Amino acid sequence: MVHSLSASKKQQFVTACSCSEGRRPDADRVWTMIREVWLRHKPLLLLYNIVNSSSIKPAPFYKGVFDTTSLPPVSSILQMRRLQMLQVSHGLLGRNMSTQTVRISEHMELKQTAVDKAIPGKKPLVVLLGWLGATGKSLEKFHPFYTRQNCDILTIRPQAYHFLWPPKASILTRDLLEYLKSNHTNKPIIVHGFSIGCYVYSMLLLHLAQSSQYADVKEQIQGQVFDSVVIGGLKQMTIGVSKSIHPNALVRALIENTLMAYFSVTCNVTVNTFDEAIDIFKNSPVKAPCQFFYSLDDPMCDPDTLKLAMESLEKQGNLVFAKCWPKSGHTLHLKNHPKEYEETLNSFLSTQKLTVGTIMSKL
Template sequence: MFLLKTTAVLLKRNVLELPHLQGTNIINIEHLRCISTLPITKNLVLMSKEKKKAPIKSLKLSPDQNRPLVVMPTWLMAKEKHIKKYANFYLDYGFDVLNISVTPWQLLWPVKGTQVVAKDILKFLQINKSYSPLVVHGFSVGAYLWAEVLVRLAAERSLYQPIIDRISGQIFDSAADITELVIGVPIAVFPSNKVMQNALRSYLLYHMKKFDKVATSHYVRASQMYHTNLIRVPALIFCSEKDPIGAVRSNQRARENWESNGTKVYWKCWDDSAHVGHFQKHPKEYLDTLRNYLDKLDLLANRDKIQIKI
């Protein structure tokens, strides 16, 4: 009981919140490339090869961007150095990347957490209409966050139809469904502490039973929207037989549901890679699959020139 209370206090106090950048920074990275990062909100950070400007208290960028954008909701507790490996791929092809993170607390209390972030995502996309086309590349619980976006899109379809029309691709890596929440979150938060993993797992089971109206019911609704998926552009799914968090069975169910509504689904499943570890384990195959998918959708510029060093 003490461990359960301690875990709940840590989450409530946001001790586990991810750090976010302040101001616009230029970060030097390999190959003499650089990334300009612009925090939009505490959860949204824009990554680009060019410096960006945003007026205070406004999500509007100046000038208009007129380039493709990747909407990238990442996995829980994702480190910046790992996110940059994916961002670099897109930046080299002329995309900007909207990196989106959520904290454990925001995940546990969706009404005041993930749903607020989902609203900010749509507000940013709505205000910055010149970002087109859009590609969604979600990881792990980032797929759930995107599902909260889908809930809002469905609820106000007429308002957000222009955003839907700009989406040309959707990629999901190790997507974690609601059924895997109690498995994945403890490992992400306490990767090396089995005692705290078990404590958090027990708390999550309690949390989902106790707070159905303000938490669990929202997870279920988002999961339903993810599997229904009103975005009908071709999709790419990465998963692994070894991954208990982004389980093959739930990803396969999503694939079948999407295909039944007419969505073309490309599927890449490995036998041996860990959760959100497909790129690390199979870098060349991962990038080739991603590149071929985007190429089929005619979303890559300078496709013959770019050679990513792994």
């Protein structure tokens, strides 16, 4: 074994591992790196991959000891390790499934999983509509529910101005529909919205209701998941925006009062559009099963108003499921109740045949 070589052998090993430029790197650094590769990263497999990718001959083994005269230069191994770490950081390598992330626009990002040839048809696409202030790291906590089922994930992170000026949200959702129409035809789509993201989805529903050019996209939507819907009135919406902007209660109160004054001045563009969005949410043109997650202590979600919305969706023929907690918090259900959240979501997807193995038959 390498780590059992004598001091003289170790010196020979370091000398043999000189860089291609003729310079010898720091011996302790080289030895530490090679020891790590040997003990933790399966050097035989690593060297085999190097051979396949760059035609470097691997070092043969004699009685369990390296023949140091034919080792690849240290610079090659370091380059391989750096490349491997870069790929892992970008999601190109993984224990179970390879992924890659592509930025579509300022607000849209696509995470693609490797194609599984054992599963026929096209992979489902999950449209993840985040809450205000949601970071990529926060939203990535929801990715495993879908990536392990070989789904691609399109993440949309709305900003405050999409709420404050609805025409901006209208442009965002129109661009989203155009992208789906052009790049994801005939794919099953699952929508998973959070908080203000559900409002953005309502703006998308307005486009679907007003234009037939996106009829195919409407038919592709096979499931809808709504987490912490902001509903109950304009006050709930302003609370949501203020909490995403500042943590201090006094500052939030000032923001809320300012927003209410702003909405009173711009009501023809803002408030009227919000009313249309709430109405289209209750009378959605999309006919697909719905799963709601909410809590009774959420200041941005009025339970009674939400129940009326769910009843309206049921009357239109949609299957509606709900998971409610007495205490949880806004968009904190996965954090506060991880096991119940996962079980409920997985049950919804499997019961409604929205998992990748069976969703293909719906199209």
